[in-house]
Each structure stands twice: as structure tokens, then as C-alpha cells.
Amino acid sequence: MSDWFTVTPIDANTIAISEWGHWEKVHSFLLIGTDSALLIDTGLGIGSLKKVVDTYTDLPIIVCTTHIHTDHIGGHHEFCTHYVHEAEVDWLENGIPGRSLEDVKRDVIRDCTKPLPEEFRIENYTIYTGPASLVLQDQDVIQLGNREVQVLHTPGHSPGHLCIFEKQTGYLFTGDLLYVEAPIYAFYPSTSPSDLMNSLERISQLENVHKIYGSHNKLGLNPSIFVEVQEAIDYIRTNDLAKFGTGIHRFSKIAFQF
Numbered sequence: 001m002s003d004w005f006t007v008t009p010i011d012a013n014t015i016a017i018s019e020w021g022h023w024e025k026v027h028s029f030l031l032i033g034t035d036s037a038l039l040i041d042t043g044l045g046i047g048s049l050k051k052v053v054d055t056y057t058d059l060p061i062i063v064c065t066t067h068i069h070t071d072h073i074g075g076h077h078e079f080c081t082h083y084v085h086e087a088e089v090d091w092l093e094n095g096i097p098g099r100s101l102e103d104v105k106r107d108v109i110r111d112c113t114k115p116l117p118e119e120f121r122i123e124n125y126t127i128y129t130g131p132a133s134l135v136l137q138d139q140d141v142i143q144l145g146n147r148e149v150q151v152l153h154t155p156g157h158s159p160g161h162l163c164i165f166e167k168q169t170g171y172l173f174t175g176d177l178l179y180v181e182a183p184i185y186a187f188y189p190s191t192s193p194s195d196l197m198n199s200l201e202r203i204s205q206l207e208n209v210h211k212i213y214g215s216h217n218k219l220g221l222n223p224s225i226f227v228e229v230q231e232a233i234d235y236i237r238t239n240d241l242a243k244f245g246t247g248i249h250r251f252s253k254i255a256f257q258f
């Protein structure tokens, strides 16, 4: 198998599947229950994510997408059960407005620090579209047998962005709402800087978060980062900066680009 993907165990039944060789340093996550397994996002679409997943479980796979951006749905075509928030059903089924396939393809293969898998052909790269198996709303619960997760509608970076919280373990998967080492973006037309602030405030007030897993860069953040998140929110609101065109706002570990 190609070594494009790096698997990092989080616990005996939870793994991170990372694409460190790409400049976006994307993570997908597999949570294995007793009846089914939850795959949070499917990465960039470079190489076969399913081959990796298949080595860890033969349970039915539910793909829950944090949001319909191309770096989170790259491997969607390899799976058949797709859950998505109601505000992005249209993007899943009919495509994402705004970016041409050529632009996306350029971003997929540029600046890679690992060789691309031999079987990967950028000429064959397409942006996934397909039906939603289940349309999610805020606070819906997904059952995996002995595990369950709750989805939280956290718009801002995109209109139907979801965070996924497992109360039992305290794992909070934050997609593109919270990560470090690069600005958190809300500058496309379909984003909302003020919603992003509200969503961040909401997750930072969750109780019993033990570890935060964003979709990009450093893997696994301690919940102490919520102190900085709240300070950043306060600063941005006080200075009326949660608006398009206000640029990059850097704090200690996190940054925003509006």
C-alpha cells in the first residue's frame, strides 16, 4: 500500500488518517463502534482511503462530512453512506459553487512533500457529487452500537459546517472551525465571520472536552486552547473585525482570515 496516508491511533478503536505530504495537512478520522464505524471526512482524494479503512474494520461505514469542501470529500466516491448537514445537501448532491475543477486540481497536486501514490492520476480527478443518505440537523445523534456521537451545527467557515462530539471520550472533531498553524478561513462568499465567532464560542463552552481534533495541521489540541479562543472572540468583537476584508488576525496559536 502507498505510504501516502499516516495512521495515528487515538485509542484502540479510534484512528486519525493523515495526509502529511500535502500542504493542507489534512486529517480524516475513523471511529469504530460495535455495529458500524464513522468516518469523519475522506480527505483530498489522493490514493485510496478505503484501502486504509478496510485494514481496520469490516463494519458498515458511515461517512459524516464536516463540510462540503474538496479537501474533505476527496474519497467520498469510495463509500456509499453519506451524512451531511441540511445546509450543504445541495453542495453534496449538485456540486460546490465558485471554484473550477482546474483550480481544485492545481491545489490538489501542488507543493507535495511526499511522492503521490503510483496509481493516482490527476487527469482522472473529479469532485464528488452524490445523494445524501441522511440529512443532519443540529444535535442529531449518530449511533455506532456501543458508541454514539452528537453533531453540532457550527456555521461560519461554511453554511452547514458540523463539529462532531463524542461525550463518552470527550473527543471533539472540529473540522475547519478550529485548528492551529494556519489561519481559519472565512473569506469565501459562502462564509460568515460573525457566525464563525458564534460557533467557536459555542464549542468553547462545551463541557468535558478532553481532546480537540481539527481537520488540518497539528493533530490533537488540548482544550486549554479554548481560553485563547474566547480571548480572540472578545478582541474581534470589541474591535468589530468579524467582517469580510478585515484581513488576517493573529493570536498566540490561532489566526483568522476574513
Ligand SMILES: [Zn+2]
Residues within 6 Å of the ligand: 067, 069, 157, 176
Ligand atoms: Zn473547508
Ligand SMILES: [Zn+2]
Residues within 6 Å of the ligand: 069, 071, 072, 176, 215, 216
Ligand atoms: Zn479543510
